[in-house]
Amino acid sequence: MPSTPHGYVRQESDIDIEEASDDDDSDSVYEGPSADFVDPAMVQRDGCCQRLCRCLCPRRKVKETGFRLVRADDRRTNRPIVIDEDGEMKFLRKVSNVVASTKYTIMSFVPMVFAQQFKFFFNFFFLVLAVTQSLPPLRVGPMFTYIGPLVFVLMCTMLKEASDDIKRWRRDKAVNSKKYTRVNTAIGDLEKVASADIKVGDVLQVLTNERVPADMILLRTEFGEQEGSKDGQTYIRTDQLDGEKDWKPRKAPALTQDLAGWRDLCGDVQICAKVEAPQMSIYKFLGRLSLRKLGEDSDVKSEALGLENTLWANTVVTHGPVYGLVVYTGVDSRTVMSYDDNASDDKTCLLDKQVDFCAKVCFAILIGLSFMLVLCRGLRGQWWIFLLRYIVLLSYIIPISLRVNLDMAKTLYASRIGNDSKIPGTVARNTAIVEDLGTVDYVLTDKTGTLTKNDMLFKKLRVPAGEYSSGTDTQQISLMITRVLRRILAARPSPGVFGRSPGQRGQTEEESQGLELLTAMVTLALCHNVTPVETAGSDEWTLQAPSPDEAALVKYARECGIKLIRRDDDSIILECLNITGRPQLRYDIIECFPFSSDRKRMGIIVKEEVAGHDSNNAFMEDVVDDYARHGKDKKCVPWAGLRTLVVALKRMTAESCDEFQAAYREAALDVSEQREDKLAAIVDSHLETNLDLVCLTGVEDMLQDDVAPVIESLRVAKIKVWMLTGDKIDTAICIAISTALKSPDQPLLRLEASHVHSAIDALSDLREARNAKSEGLSDTVVVIDGTVLAMVLSAGLYTSEFVELIKDAPAVVCCRCSPSQKSEVVRAIKKYDNGQRTLAIGDGGNDVGMIQAADVGVGIVGKEGMQASLAADFSIQEFRSLHRLLLWHGRNCYLQSARMSLFVIHRGLVIAVMQVIFSAMFYFIALPLFQGWLMIGYSTYERNPYPLPRYGVLMLRYYTTAPVFSLCLYTDLEDTVVYQYPELYAISRRGRQMSLKAFLGWVWKSIYQGSAIMVLTVILFGNELITSSLVAVAFTSLVISELLNVASEVHPNWHPLMIVAELLSIVIYVYSMFILRSYFDLDTIFSIGFLWKVAIITAVSWIPVSIG
Incomplete structure (x- = not known):
């Protein structure tokens, strides 16, 4: 009989389709001896010392290597076995399936919150100050004026953290207590078990639309006469795992699917799975399933396992019931490990670094002024006590309210971005770095699904x-x-x-x-x-x-x-x-x-x-x-x-x-890391x-709407745009032209190589091209192929030189980029082009590494799922939203926070200058000029948690803070103007608003206003110096001057809320005069003399700086 024709069809791609591939699986069934069924008596047991160490160190996690042998059997008599790389066998250490996403325990809550808060310079500094006030020799005023603000900030943080953790605990409890159906292999029946009690080796029944509680091997499907039930095929939803919305097919091995029913899984059949040690990748899996019937001469049948045979935790079965063997639980599951793998490092906003630098300069000023006062007083007696007292007196140079104000501003910015109707669906997931949107130097973008619609x-x-x-x-x-x-x-x-x-x-x-x-x-x-x-x-x-x-x-x-x-x-x-x-x-x-x-x-x-x-x-x-x-x-x-x-x-x-199948299936049974290489070699040689x-x-992959205008605007704003794609070099160049990444009059430099030596030559060509022009590559678009890029990234010797040569190029196209290379490119720019802020944008799971490696990560909700969007700092619906996100929101957020930060620092410096002059007037005595409630009302904004004497009234403490916070509402230009002139972004991106020059300008302004207010107050009182009246005049002039400073800072674009805040602050201040009788004499306050003195002092202190 003639043989039946077979056909092998191959598609070879010239592009990177950017879809993670499944492992090559096989339905082959081999018969013969197998070592997968191991006698438990042969397994090495831990000694008493090892068991004691585990009890004393229950959280110690040792990376598991080698393979696991998991039997679908009564786990009390046949525990899973681990075979390490040296062939040594041990029983698997029990790993709980309890879901625990909480950050704290009852015992660790307070220490951990304090540790997180006191790592900030502001909080730690004020903690030290509060401690000094418990020592009588160092006390300079009521303790609550120093301890109160710090305690309030900490209490707010603790309440927020406790509320969030309680919500996480409730979600965990609901997941852990959910009941699942387990096959009791001892009695051959079904029983209920809580998710938290599931163990490796259990055989579970999962119903339709039910969440998979642990990583399992699919053993069989049984859902009536529906399509796919007989051949063991089902589908799962993985949107909670990788964000992809498409159903994924899964298939049960023929060994177990061909059994008569689920009861045969625990009858006269023994099933054992040899699987790899826990891994992070959700797209790869190696294993082998073995089956034998009970009997002395029974042959063992084996079948290769791959990704299509798996049911990862947190996926949802769309057609059930299905039966699976649990192989990984808890922290060993792919879900938890992939989250740990994808967890990004803590990102710090550039503005926060600049504010921290200003705080350190303020601290230096504080120490300098304190030493100056000590020297003027004389180094006699216990001079160091006076030094510490002066430090406490002048501590308002470093404002504790600044951190709180910035956190509130970030929340406001995130809300404003999320509610912007012009970029619907935009979400700020990481509010801590929202100001970085206004300081971006590099935009590194994926192509497919990001610049294009991914609609073929x-x-x-x-x-x-x-x-x-x-x-x-x-x-x-x-x-x-x-x-x-x-x-x-x-x-x-x-x-x-x-x-x-x-x-x-x-x-x-x-x-x-x-x-x-x-x-x-x-x-x-x-x-x-x-x-x-x-x-x-x-x-x-x-x-x-x-x-x-x-x-x-x-x-x-x-x-x-x-x-x-x-x-x-x-x-x-x-x-x-x-x-x-x-x-x-x-x-x-x-x-x-x-x-x-x-x-x-x-x-x-x-x-x-x-x-x-x-x-x-x-x-x-x-x-x-x-x-x-x-x-x-x-x-x-x-x-x-x-x-x-x-x-x-x-x-x-x-x-x-048949010859090919025999070789391929033999290689597929190999569960070592070389299996993929062996399979590829067989395919190459036979097919x-x-x-x-x-x-x-x-x-054709259609471009997204308005891609070219957006990229052109970014380039005018002096933002360097890099396109990282898996396409071949010719396709990438065409896309670069159509997206305006390359303008018609721009020269193009191609760096191509077929091997490492030619890649080195290409790097030499880049060096020569840069040296040939006085302006370097500032007008050249550079296109790099995968060979050159791989050589540059793999050899650290060339990476720094490569970045140095190419950093001036306005646009760069990297071709044949793998997902790992994308993140390596981002890290190389961050490492070797110091001070430059990077933004990475993509839409697929293979862009997650790049997004999380960048200073700012932006994910697009696309056809490849939501994995990139969920992992990013900001989520948008389409690429053109990036235009408004950067040029409008980014610029405003940075300018507003910078203006507010400097203003808050200025507010503390003014007080410090006045305090220095006051101390000098009274022979350098270490007493505060403004005591108790006055300082709390001036420097913070929260409701006072302590009752006022006699009145028991809660006073709103924001004489100047509410108006200062209204600076976050100020916009200097309309959005149409910003779009028309993208160069404005380039000006703000340089960070001049928070530069040392800008900071010193505010320092000089503080010195002038503080000196003018204090000196004029003393001069106007003359010989009739009454301390209470002096304090009232000086403080009133200070408050009014600060309110006028806010108004002049945002002139002429006064926001209605700013006007309300100014008026409300004046009303509250006047109201506080009636309840703080120890600080204000009402007869003096409402006299003509008091009012004209305040008017003159305010005019002299405010008009010169506002005009200048």
Whole structure:
């Protein structure tokens, strides 16, 4: 009997589809001896000392290596076994499945909150001050004036942290107490178990739409007569794991799916899974399942396990019930480990660093003024006590309210961004760095799904006989395919689609060309991982595809008359739309090799169901030459910017297919880290030789709206834009031109290399190009291919030089970038271009590393899911939202916070200057000028938690803070002006508002106003110096001057809320005069003399600085 023809179809990509690939899995079942069933008596047990250490150090986590042996059995008698890299066997240490996302315990709450708060310079400084006031020799005033503000800040923080942690505890409790169904292997029945009590080795039943509680191996599916139940296939939703919305197919191993029912999992059958040690990657898995029936001479059957056999924790089963073997729990699960892996380092805002620098300068001023007062008093007696008292007196130089004001401002900015109707759906997830949006120097962007819509349209097809375009040539292709198909189906016996090769003797030119097109369309309809899903209540079909590229190819095949109507793990069925009766073509799947971003290709082996004789297995001649010829043609203009695929075909006999399967399945049973390399080598040697070129395809990824104007504005704002893409260099250049990353008059520098030595030469070319121009590469767009980039990043010797050479380029395109290289590029810029702030933006899971490595990470909610969006500091709906986010919100946030910070520091410096003059007037006595409630009312804004004497009234303490906070509402320009002149962003981005020059300007302003107020107060009182009256006049002048400073700072764009805050502050201040009788004499306050003195002092202190 002649052998049945087999076909191996390969798609080789010239681009990075940016979709993580599944491990190559196998349904092979091998019989024979296996070491997976280990006698527990052979396992080394821990000694008493080791068990004691575990009790004393329960949280000590040791990285597990090697493999686990997990048996679906009563865990009390057969504990899981760990085999390390040296072959030593130990029982698996118990890992609880309790979900614990809380940050604190009852015992650790107070110490941990205090540790977090006192790491800030402000809080630690005021803690030291509060401690000094408990010592009588150092006390300079009521203790509550120093302890009160600090306690209030800490209490607010503790209440917030406690509230958040209680919410987390309640969520954890709901998850841990949820009941699941477990198979009791001892009695062969089902029982309920709480999620927290699930252990490794349990066999669980998971129902439809139920969350998977732990990492499991899918053993079998049982959901009635529904499609997929018999072959062990089900689907899961992974949106809570990786953010992707598409359903993922999962399949049970044939060993357990072929059993009669779930009760056989615990009957006369022993099941053991050998799985890798816990890993972080949710896209890879290595393992082997072994099964044997109880009996002395029973053979052990083994089957390779891959990603398609897994059910990770927190995924949701869409079709159930299913049964799975728990292999990882708790902190060993992929969910927890991937979160730990993706957790970004704490990001610090540039403004916070600048404020911290100003605080340190203020501290130096504080120490300097204190030493000056001590020296003027004389170094006699216990002079160091007076030094400490002076430090306490002048401590208002460092305002405790600044940190609180900044935190409130950040919350306000985040709310303003989230409620902006012009960029709907924008979310500020990390409010701590919101001001960094106004200081960005580099924007590093992904291409697919970020600059483009990730919405693929089929545009070009080339077969050896000619080139075709979608739309105009689709009908012609459909007619030619229909004619050829009719001849093939009418033949008896039918040779099948792949039974005849184009160019055979007796074929007309039209028939040969039609056969080429038919082969191309059928190949595109076969070589993919697309699953058609019927829409409920209609005849429409939707395509569940791992990437939009594959869906575009299948859709175009349908337009040409070849429709995919069914695909499962065993077969693919196609329908011929343009032929009467719509005959079907059935293909059995022998092996499928999903797309791999490493190999940039995918493949499938199918067997065409035809009756009769062999198909003709003749191959095209000079296939290598055809590849080269078509590769050159792809650089022509009509293919510019398209995502291209090379599709090839190999016809196999049954014997060659069996030979390949034997080698492949043997390698698939290997559970070592070399399994992928072995499988790839077998595919290369058996399948990817002597291939027939079928066709070239070109798919267009449409640009997002307004991408070019946004990038052009960013470049005018002096922001350097880098595009990191997996595309080949020609496609990347075309995208760079269409997105305005490169202007028509800009020179282009290409750095290409085929190996490391030529990559070094390319770096030399970059050096020469930079040295050839006096301005360097400031007007040049640099394009770097993957070989040069890999050499630069892998060898630390070249990284710093590379960044130094290329940092002046306004735009850079990095081609053939892997996800790890994207994050390495970001880190290299941060490390070697010091002081420059980076922003990374992407939409896919492979962009998470880059987003979290950057100073500011922006994620786009795209078709590849929400993983990037959830991991980012800011989430937007489309790329054009970045324009308003940076140029409008970023600029305003930075300028407003900088202005408010300097104003708050100025407010403390004024008090310090007045205190120095007051002490000098009274022979350098260490007594405060303004005591108790006056200082609290001036420097903070919170409600006073302490009752006032006699009145028991709570006084609002924001004489000047509410108006100062209103500075966060001030905008100097309209958004239309900022958009029209992006250069304004470049000016604010330099940080001049928080520079040393700006800070010293405010210091000088503080010295003048403080001196003017205090000196004029003394002069106007003359010989009638009454301390209480002097304090009242000086303090009133100070408050009014500060309110006028706020008004002049935002003039002429007064915000209505600012005016309300100013008026309210005056009302509160006047009200406080009536309840603070110990500080204010009402008869004096409402006298003509008091009012004219305040007016003169205020005018002299405020008018000169406001005019200047």
